[in-house]
Amino acid sequence: MPAPDDTVLDVSDRTERTVLDARDISRALTRISHELLERNKGATDLVLLGLHTRGVPLARRIAERIAAVEGTPVAVGELDVTMYRDDLRSQPTRRAHKTALPPGGIDEKVVVLVDDVLFSGRTIRAALDALADLGRPGAVRLAVLVDRGHRELPIRADHVGKNLPSALAERVSVRLAEVDGTDEVTIS
Amino acid sequence: MKHLLSIDDLSTDEILQLFETAADMHDVQRREVKKLPVLRGRTVVNMFFEDSTRTRSSFEIAGKWLSADVINVSAKGSSTSKGESLRDTVLTVCAMGVDGLVIRHPASGAAVQVSQWVDAAVVNAGDGMHEHPTQALLDAYTLQRHLGSLEGRHVAIIGDLTHSRVFRSNVQCLTRLGARVTVVAPPTLMPSGIGAWSAAAGFETSYDLDAVLPEADAVMMLRVQRERMSGAFFPSAREYTVGYGLTRNRLALLKPDVPICHPGPMNRGLEIAADAADAAQSVVLEQVSGGLAIRMAVLYHLLAGDTRGGIA
Numbered sequence: 001m002p003a004p005d006d007t008v009l010d011v012s013d014r015t016e017r018t019v020l021d022a023r024d025i026s027r028a029l030t031r032i033s034h035e036l037l038e039r040n041k042g043a044t045d046l047v048l049l050g051l052h053t054r055g056v057p058l059a060r061r062i063a064e065r066i067a068a069v070e071g072t073p074v075a076v077g078e079l080d081v082t083m084y085r086d087d088l089r090s091q092p093t094r095r096a097h098k099t100a101l102p103p104g105g106i107d108e109k110v111v112v113l114v115d116d117v118l119f120s121g122r123t124i125r126a127a128l129d130a131l132a133d134l135g136r137p138g139a140v141r142l143a144v145l146v147d148r149g150h151r152e153l154p155i156r157a158d159h160v161g162k163n164l165p166s167a168l169a170e171r172v173s174v175r176l177a178e179v180d181g182t183d184e185v186t187i188s
Numbered sequence: 189m190k191h192l193l194s195i196d197d198l199s200t201d202e203i204l205q206l207f208e209t210a211a212d213m214h215d216v217q218r219r220e221v222k223k224l225p226v227l228r229g230r231t232v233v234n235m236f237f238e239d240s241t242r243t244r245s246s247f248e249i250a251g252k253w254l255s256a257d258v259i260n261v262s263a264k265g266s267s268t269s270k271g272e273s274l275r276d277t278v279l280t281v282c283a284m285g286v287d288g289l290v291i292r293h294p295a296s297g298a299a300v301q302v303s304q305w306v307d308a309a310v311v312n313a314g315d316g317m318h319e320h321p322t323q324a325l326l327d328a329y330t331l332q333r334h335l336g337s338l339e340g341r342h343v344a345i346i347g348d349l350t351h352s353r354v355f356r357s358n359v360q361c362l363t364r365l366g367a368r369v370t371v372v373a374p375p376t377l378m379p380s381g382i383g384a385w386s387a388a389a390g391f392e393t394s395y396d397l398d399a400v401l402p403e404a405d406a407v408m409m410l411r412v413q414r415e416r417m418s419g420a421f422f423p424s425a426r427e428y429t430v431g432y433g434l435t436r437n438r439l440a441l442l443k444p445d446v447p448i449c450h451p452g453p454m455n456r457g458l459e460i461a462a463d464a465a466d467a468a469q470s471v472v473l474e475q476v477s478g479g480l481a482i483r484m485a486v487l488y489h490l491l492a493g494d495t496r497g498g499i500a
Contacts, residue, residue: 080212083224083488093493095205096212133221 015188016173020162022183025145025176028161029058032143033065035159040110043067045138047075047106051115051127052082052097057178058145059114075102079113081126101134111137112159116174118144121155146185148172191303191310192486194319195360203364207329209485210478216253217477226492227256232288233281236313237263237274240292242452242476243313243323247290250483256288256491274298275305282306288491291315296353309490317351317416322486323451324357326479328365330471331406333478334447339366344400346432347410347459349373349382350421354451355410359391370404372397374432376421397432401441408449409434409460425458436463447471 020028040046043066050059056078063076080097088094113127124142131137143159148166166172166187173186189202198206216222232251236244244260251258261281263269268277274293282289282305289308291299296316303310314320328338335341343362349355349371362369369391371382378393379385386393394400401407412428422428429435434448439461442448448460448470456462465472 083226088226088492091493093489096209098212099215129225133223134219 016186017188018184018186019164020146020185022177025161025183025185028145029061030065032159032161033062033069036062036112036141036143037066037069039141039158043070043072043074045109047077047102047104047109047111047137049077049079049101049106049111049113049127049131051113051123052078052080054116054174054176054179055079055114057176058116059112060178062112062114062143075104075109077101077106079127079130081123081130084126084129086122086126099130099134106131106135106137108136108138110139110141112141112143114143116145116176117172118142118147118155118157118160119150119172121151121153124155125153145174146172189489191299191312192321192490193299193303193310193312195321195324195357195364197321200364203325203328203361206325206482206485206489207332209488210325210329210481213481213484213488214477216484217480222253223255224253225255226488227251227254230256230287230491231285232256232258232290232487232491233286234258234260234290234313235262235278235281235292236260237268237291237293237298238314240313242479243292246476246479247311247313247483247487250480250487251288254484254487254492256487274302278302278305282308288487311486311490314353316353317356318353319357320353321357321361322479322483323354324361325486326475326482327354327358327408327449327451328361328367329482330449330475330478331447332365333474334471335405337366338362340368341405342368342370342403343406343408344370344372344404345408345410346372346397346400346434348377348412348421349410350377350379351413351416352410358408359389363390368392370394370400372400372432374422374428397438398441401438402443404442404446406447406449407434407442408451409454409464411451411453412455412459429458429461433457433459433461434464435461439464439467442469445469449475451475 048059048063050056059076063074066074078100080099082094082096141158144157145161146164147157147160148164171188175182175184177183234244234247248258286308290311290313292313293315296318298315299312345355372394450472454460454465
């Protein structure tokens with residue numbers, strides 16, 4: 001894992017800088033996949049749930065890596081938390097995305113929530129509420145590509161691709177080939 | 189979208205977005221915990237001044253599954269039977285802090301009128317012979333799930349057109365989605381002045397059911413509404429069935445797997461034979477579950493967000 005790069009903290013500079021390129025992202029996902037396997041002692045009972053939008057392709061990529069290492073497929077699903085957000089009231093109504101659980105469901109499984117950026121923690125809170133309506137996982141873990149700090153709730157990630165200390169005013173953008181046509185993480 | 193009073197209130201994009209949301213809501217129906225927290229703390233009142241089983245219970249369940257508090261008010265047993273005016277009844281209920289008002293009323297235009305009196309979001313659940321927008325949405329939604337897209341598909345609507353708000357809303361909704369619509373009725377139940385409307389809206393009319401059925405991609409039977417018929421619109425029930433009922437013989441005229449809709453309640457043996465109502469291609473029960481999904485989607489879009497905005 002590359003050392004945290006503290007020089008990106010210059011708020012006055014509004015130009016966009018790449019903090020992770022395609023190879024960095026790939027390495028981070030490979031490491032997260034191995035950490036998950038190590039922590040879980042294999043892929044048994046593991047369910048990867050990607051959070052819309054960019055958590056979904058990230059979950060698929062981690063699943064591919066785990067399948068390559070373990071030789072067995074791992075369950076992947078997608079979770080939409082729109083209906084569980086705490087800011088529904090303050091915005092025009094948003095369209096929800098699809099929630100799709102793997103055929104085995106999530107009961108008694110080790111569910112790993114996968115998202116691109118961990119910021120306020122409110123999305124993850126919504127995801128935990130959504131999970132409670134969908135079943136009763138044995139354990140829930142959180143894997144994110146980027147943790148940019150500024151939590152507003154007592155939530156932390158178990159697996160982090162890169163810790164990215166950032167100012168509140170800065171904008172962290174994750175782009176993935178499946179959604180945006182390219183793989184990179186930028187800050188501006 | 190502040191209210192849902194007519195299909196005309198919706199853009200084509202909004203209709204398609206409602207369908208997408210409805211598909212998500214459909215998934216919720218299969219879950220063990222059938223509950224979403226989106227309308228927590230909101231209150232929805234169902235005011236039904238006409239008898240209804242499926243529409244009222246559908247709106248009630250839709251509201252409850254979205255965590256709203258739902259109250260039913262019906263004309264029987266309410267102050268209406270003591271002579272209170274519609275305006276006073278509505279204002280009284282809304283003074284209790286209601287966010288959504290679902291209203292069915294025998295007078296055409298009642299929902300529009302009510303929406304001008306109150307701040308709450310008003311959903312028209314059927315007003316006289318005028319409109320029934322959620323029925324049209326659920327019919328189109330159900331057909332879209334069966335046919336893929338409605339673009340260029342031929343939908344035949346058959347029955348008592350004069351008294352039918354379902355037909356009026358459906359024609360607007362289906363033509364908006366690109367379907368070719370043919371409406372079929374005996375001359376006495378064909379609304380007067382339909383010629384000008386059909387020319388403007390782009391749908392066809394016919395008196396000959398047997399000629400229309402073989403080329404239909406979907407069939408929508410309407411209920412013969414005896415409660416709205418004060419005069420003699422056809423000589424006998426038997427004669428209506430012979431000319432315009434979906435009988436076993438007519439079932440054979442249809443292309444295979446053409447979906448058969450009926451908004452219910454069905455008059456079995458009058459406009460639809462049991463063979464058709466219970467046929468494998470009958471989607472009557474899917475319409476019911478789709479209706480629930482559509483009503484959840486409508487309540488979600490009207491009440492979940494910042495109520496000053498539209499669909500984002």
